[in-house]
Amino acid sequence: MQGLKAVLPLLIFVFCVRAKKMRWCTVSDPEHKKCAELAKALVAVLPPAAVAAFARLSCIRASSTTDCIEKIRANRADIVTLDAGEIYSAVKQFGLVVVAKEIYSDGGCILSVAVVRNSSVDIRSLQGHRSCHSGARWTAGWSLPLGFLLSRNYLSWSKEQLLSQDVSTFFSGSCIPGAAAMAPALCTLCQGQKSYIRQKNYHCETSHSEPFYNSQGALRCLRSGTGDVAFVDHLALESIEGSDRDQFRLLCTDGTQAPISHYRTCNLGRGPGAGMVTRANFRKTARKFLTTAQTLFGPRGRERQRFQLFNSSSFGENDLLFKDVTDKLFVLPDDMDVSQVLGLDYVALLKGLGHEGSSLEDSVVRWCCISYAEQKKCEQWALSIKSDPLVCVRAVSMRECIEKIKRDEVDAVSLDATHTFIAGRCGLVPVVTEYYEKERKCVPAEGSTHLETDVLPSVVAVAVAKRSSRSIFIGNLGGRRSCHGHMYSPAGWLLPYRHTLSLEHNSSSPCDPDQVYNSVFWKGCLPGSQGNLCKVCMGGTGEAATKRCADNHNERYYGNMGALRCLVGDPSGKSFGDVAFLEQHNLQANILSLSSTGWADGWTASEFELLCGDGRRAPLSEWESCNLGIVPPNTVMTRPVLTARVYDFLMKSQETLAANPNTEFKLFESQQYGESDLLFKDATQCFVHTSHMTARSILGGEFYSHIESVFNCTHSDILEFCNQDICSIFE
Incomplete structure (x- = not known):
């Protein structure tokens, strides 16, 4: 009682001011009844000064959540709880705003799970x-499972028609409450009352009057034998008790099944x-109401004995x-x-599934380019x-490409190994991998439409010095000038620091490459870095003009070609490094191009040597x-929902260009643009299908x-x- 007295002045102030x-x-009728009980409970516990506000809490009956959205927009209701997928539509199409989110015991997100009773069903x-x-x-019942099925190409979407049309032919029958307007076939298994009067029609509506509505209803649909698989959120699994739990299994993404207790590792995604x-002009009142209702009737509420908000x-x-x-x-x-509330990945997924309707973007692939030459x-x-139209979008680095893909500003980019790792951590997924082996023909196995392989050919990282610099070895590079392909490049940044570059400069933090290079080298060019490791860089000129140390080809010392230029120096012979860390695969071609591009005359492969990890030096041929x-x-x-579209685009590109060998444009050649490895490595022979693999x-x-x-x-x-x-930002 003392606690209630302490909070009442605050509640009176909050609600009597306005x-x-x-x-x-x-x-539904049960929900209407609970709402009415909440109104009564508020009247019972609030003091007379605040009752005037809460005695007027009223409950507006609607036929579905869609009806609720329309009523709120028309100022005939004020607030409703919606699934995240419906929230997006309410915000984007109806101009409503989100005022609060539900938080569960493990955060603000749900996992989508596919539940079955038949042990022979496979995802x-x-x-x-x-x-x-x-x-x-809905997130668990539609967006995440369909996003997964599309990303693996288990479900094909022609794009000439709405996704719902392809879903309706994919399943032999469905109950997807709320889908009546999309495709009638998506409602064939639903059991709600049918009526020509909208207010009395509950068949396939997002209302508890449709027996198979929401996650509990979908489980009811499965239990009754009406359906073979139920797509629900993991929270609904808590309602399955005792021996019943043994009757159900989860479908995992690798084709296996698991007990329902394994939902953390066996699910179709998180959202x-x-x-x-509510309406934008009502959000202040809605916030105050929710805060007070939770303070009184939440799990730790002062009046939870009288009424339980979440029961x-x-x-x-x-x-x-x-x-x-x-x-x-x-x-x-x-x-x-809304993208901050729902998350960039989820918003991008909804756009990819056509939640905003079809647009020109649906037929376009937007490729990320990081320099004038790449563009x-x-x-x-x-x-x-x-094939499908290609649009070229500029970014300043591979890192920005990853961010732009996540923000749905571009669709795809080819990334080196380190950036592939980062992209994987950013929720992006593989489409194809570059294949470098010349000996093997790039043709799919008989009966397959994809080129797949158990072995993905790699390249190697090397350290190169001029043959005339006889005193330079791995182990005595302290105080020298270094040339690195670019920030985070495997050959220029990730691998060299693992070797003892200088016996005199042992780093106290060997796991941080930046600290190692800053302590070992006097100065250098590591595009994308800063300080001393930018001092040897040159920047760009003309149409590719840029500041020194830019993390793209506009910096003339960027990448494998740039690190070699850095080693030999600028056209006047100045501004050079003593050692270059780069990839071996196109080193010989790049040395030849020094002369052909007019960068530096007279250099041949015999004038460079490799620095070995054991302190030796060796000819370039001994890599x-x-x-x-x-x-x-x-x-x-790319983003998960786009894998099939980007894959089809790349295959069509490859086929078109292979069918026209005399065309001037070569996908895996870059020298005519004055650089190397533009868009893809020049060593690439073809693409290997890897969308079924993880980073x-x-x-x-x-x-x-x-x-x-x-x-x-x-x-x-x-x-x-x-x-x-x-999922944890709102905890």
Whole structure:
């Protein structure tokens, strides 16, 4: 009682300053009853001065959540709880705002799980089965499972028609509440009452009056034998008790099944949980209401004995007004954009699934270019193919490409091994990997449409010095000038520091490459870095003009070609380094191009030597025994829902260009643009299909673990951006 007295003055102040009527939108009789009980409880516990405000809490009955959204927009209701997929539509299409999010015991997100009772069902062969879904465009019941099926190409989407049309032919029958307007076939298994009067029609509606509505309803659909698979959120699994749990299994992404207790490792993806929406001009009142209701009736509320906000058991249904497993509500500040509330990955997924309708972007592939030369090559590529339109979008570095893909500003880019690791941590997935082996023909195995291989050919990292610099070895590089391909490049940044570069400069923090290079070298050029490791860099000129040390080809000392230029010096012979860390695969061609491009005359391969890790020097031809380590191949990365589209685009490009061998444009040649390795490595022979693989399996366990350990003690802005967890940010 003392605690209640302490909070009452605050509640009176909050609600008497500006009392407003609050109208909660309900979608079933049980929910309406719970809402009415909440209104009574508020009247009972608030003092007379605040009752005037809360006695006017009213419950507005609607036929579905869609009806609620329309009522709130038309000012006939004020607030409703929606699934995250519906929130996006409410914000983008109806101009509503999110005021709060549900937080569960393990954060603000849900996992999508596919539940079955038949041990023979496989996630890879769901076509022709009957499906039960929590709701149309819902996170766990629609967006995440369809995103997964599309990313693996188990479900094909022609793009000439709405996704719902292809889904309706993929399953032999479905109940997807809310999908009646999309495709009638998606409602064939639903069991709600049918009526020509909208207010009395509950068939396939997002209302508890549809027996198969929400995650609990989808499980009911599966239990009854109506459907073969149910797509629900992991929170609904808590309602399956005792011996019943043994009847159900989860479908895992690798084609296996698992007990329902294994949902953390066997699921189809993670997305934001539910939240409350209102009109923009009502958000202040809605926030105050939710804060007070939670203070009084939440799990730790002062009046929880009288009424429990997150418990629906006494009303004959689950998840009324809020999910019953909600731990608390997180009330959001004014300035949060919907992408901050729902997360960049999820918003990009919804756009990819057509939540905003079809647009020109749906038929375009946007490729990320990081320099003037790459843009030129990309535009030539666009003119040379007859597949889907290609749009070339500029960024300043591979890191910015990753960020732009995550933000849905571009679609794809080919990344080196270190950036592939970062992209994987950022939620991007592989499409194809560059294949470098000349001996093997780039043709798919008989009966397959994809070129796949168990072995992905790699390249090697080498350290190169001029033959005339006889005193330079690995081990005595202290005080020298260094040339590195670029920041985070495997050959220029990740691998060299593992060797003892200088006996006199032993780094106290050997797991941070930046610290090692700063302590060992007097100065150098590591594009994308700063301080002394930028002092040898030159910048760009003309149309590629840029400041020194830019992390792209506009910096003339960027990449493998740039590190070689840095070693020999600028055209006047000045501004050079003593050692270059680069990849071996196109070293000979790059040496030849020094003369042909007019950079520096007279250099031949015999005038350079390799520095071996054991302190020896060797001719360039001995790179197999004298190198700094293996570099996994580059990989094209994209957002999960786009893998099939980007793959098809690349295959069509490859076929078109192969069919016209006399065309001037070559996808894997860059010298005519004055650089090397533009868009793809010049050593690439073809693309290998790898969208069924993870970044870890492409890079290899040892290389992946090494990168992981490096970034555990090296600050990285891009990884900081990628590691923002929308699921824990609101806890």
